[in-house]
Amino acid sequence: MRIVAFNYRDIPNFPQSTVHGHAGRLVFGTLKGRPCVCMQGRFHLYEGYPIQKITMPMRIFKLLGVETVILTNAAGGLNQDYKVGDIMIIKDHLNMPGFAGNNPLAGPNEERFGVRFPCMSDAYDRELQQLALDVGLELGFSDFLREGVYCVLGGPSFETIAECRMLHKLGADAVGMSTVHEVIVARHCGMRVFALSLITNKAVMDYDSEEKANHEEVLQTGKQRAEQLERLVSTIITRLEHNNNFA
Numbered sequence: 001m002r003i004v005a006f007n008y009r010d011i012p013n014f015p016q017s018t019v020h021g022h023a024g025r026l027v028f029g030t031l032k033g034r035p036c037v038c039m040q041g042r043f044h045l046y047e048g049y050p051i052q053k054i055t056m057p058m059r060i061f062k063l064l065g066v067e068t069v070i071l072t073n074a075a076g077g078l079n080q081d082y083k084v085g086d087i088m089i090i091k092d093h094l095n096m097p098g099f100a101g102n103n104p105l106a107g108p109n110e111e112r113f114g115v116r117f118p119c120m121s122d123a124y125d126r127e128l129q130q131l132a133l134d135v136g137l138e139l140g141f142s143d144f145l146r147e148g149v150y151c152v153l154g155g156p157s158f159e160t161i162a163e164c165r166m167l168h169k170l171g172a173d174a175v176g177m178s179t180v181h182e183v184i185v186a187r188h189c190g191m192r193v194f195a196l197s198l199i200t201n202k203a204v205m206d207y208d209s210e211e212k213a214n215h216e217e218v219l220q221t222g223k224q225r226a227e228q229l230e231r232l233v234s235t236i237i238t239r240l241e242h243n244n245n246f247a
């Protein structure tokens with residue numbers, strides 16, 4: 001397979017990755033015969049970037065002709081049934097920075113990308129969610145494949161126990177610091193979205209617990225599940241081709 005990779009620092013006006021574990025490269029190639037562009041490292045509010053800069057790659061992808069976006073993230077599990085290593089298909093989100101007015105679409109609307117008031121009740125493509133469940137079943141991943149609601153916070157501090165309890169009561173199954181902003185911009189310009197979270201750690205919900213969230217555990221769980229995640233995503237992409245529903 002031939003790939004062409006660009007370091008973010010060599011792309012004019014592109015933000016730079018500052019997070020340990022995010023390589024900072026844009027990789028073009030084919031996955032099972034399908035042309036793809038892949039971000040090795042994304043951007044976050046906690047890095048100090050304006051939310052429009054974080055989501056700029058989505059608009060670049062739209063202009064490049066991308067039609068389907070697959071987003072992955074590491075997240076803390078709030079749902080008490082979840083285990084570390086579970087893969088959660090995101091069916092919906094809670095946008096906490098958005099509640100506080102920090103939405104990537106704030107400011108003048110770019111009509112060439114989409115409408116002023118985009119709908120978000122269909123943000124996560126239901127056909128792609130079903131496809132992921134089917135593929136997961138075939139691959140024997142059902143024991144660790146879940147569906148749930150992802151909540152984004154600004155970070156970089158992990159949550160307090162009271163915050164975790166509150167987010168769980170509000171309906172969140174997993175919590176993280178990314179993805180939602182990109183989803184909003186991708187949907188605004190009409191790209192199809194599929195997203196999943198790897199549950200890298202259990203959110204601490206109990207004052208008696210000795211556990212502490214930490215980035216090393218996040219990276220370690222990511223490495224442990226990397227191979228299965230890759231198989232899941234690449235098989236989904238193959239099926240998009242077969243179903244002829246590569247929107």
Ligand SMILES: O=P(O)(O)O[C@H]1O[C@H](CO)[C@@H](O)[C@H]1O
Nearest residue numbers: 072073074176177178215218
């Ligand atoms: O959402 P991604 O970037 O996958 O990673 C998650 O894990 C990091 C914290 O360990 C934060 O960046 C958080 O957002």
Ligand SMILES: Nc1nc2[nH]cnc2c(=O)[nH]1
Nearest residue numbers: 074075076175176177213
């Ligand atoms: N906010 C948040 N982000 C994460 N990313 C990976 N784990 C977590 C977590 O527990 N909380």
